[in-house]
Amino acid sequence: MVKKEADLASSKTVLLVDDERNALVALAKILREDGYHVVVASTEEQALNRLSRWKFDFIITDLFLLKSCCVNLLNRIKTLKPRIPVILTTAHGDINRYLDEASLDGMQRLSKPIKYEELMRVISTIEAQATGQTSAESGSGP
Numbered sequence: 001m002v003k004k005e006a007d008l009a010s011s012k013t014v015l016l017v018d019d020e021r022n023a024l025v026a027l028a029k030i031l032r033e034d035g036y037h038v039v040v041a042s043t044e045e046q047a048l049n050r051l052s053r054w055k056f057d058f059i060i061t062d063l064f065l066l067k068s069c070c071v072n073l074l075n076r077i078k079t080l081k082p083r084i085p086v087i088l089t090t091a092h093g094d095i096n097r098y099l100d101e102a103s104l105d106g107m108q109r110l111s112k113p114i115k116y117e118e119l120m121r122v123i124s125t126i127e128a129q130a131t132g133q134t135s136a137e138s139g140s141g142p
Contacts, residue, residue: 013037013054013125017047017061017073018089023112027060030116043071051077056084058126059111062089074107089114118125 014031018024018136019042028038041047044065051059057076061070077086091112109121 012057013039013060014049015039015041015054015061016049017041017042017044017059017065017070019062019065023062027114027119030119034120043119044070047073048076048080051080056081057130058085058087058123060087060089063088064092085129087122087126 014036016028016031016038017040017101021042024040024042028040029040031113039050039056041050042065047059047061061073061085062064063070065073074086074088077084085108087108087110089110090113108120108126110122
């Protein structure tokens with residue numbers, strides 16, 4: 001990792017939501033190694049509790065929590081913290097099969113298993129948008 005990226009990441013706090021313990025632990029480890037402060041939740045209730053208590057720079061959540069679609073969680077995030085970027089992850093194929101485009105407005109998407117390079121590209125895009133940079137300026141574009 002480039003020093004500049006490490007400096008950027010060190011001040012970023014992410015809420016990571018997944019009901020699959022192995023996925024939660026693995027992704028949290030990767031993000032922490034890259035300098036992010038990671039707060040984890042394994043249920044919608046835990047996620048909403050943490051969302052009300054901490055300030056997050058972005059949220060990564062699995063599309064399905066305890067076998068149900070996280071539509072309620074996404075709606076609550078939009079209501080409580082509408083400016084927080086959200087990255088949706090899933091191992092169940094195309095996210096568009098489960099949520100309409102209006103629900104997905106502005107959200108980034110990742111398929112499981114999550115590839116490190118793809119995760120970093122999406123995070124870079126989110127961070128660039130937060131600072132008003134374009135993808136090309138942030139180095140995440142083609």
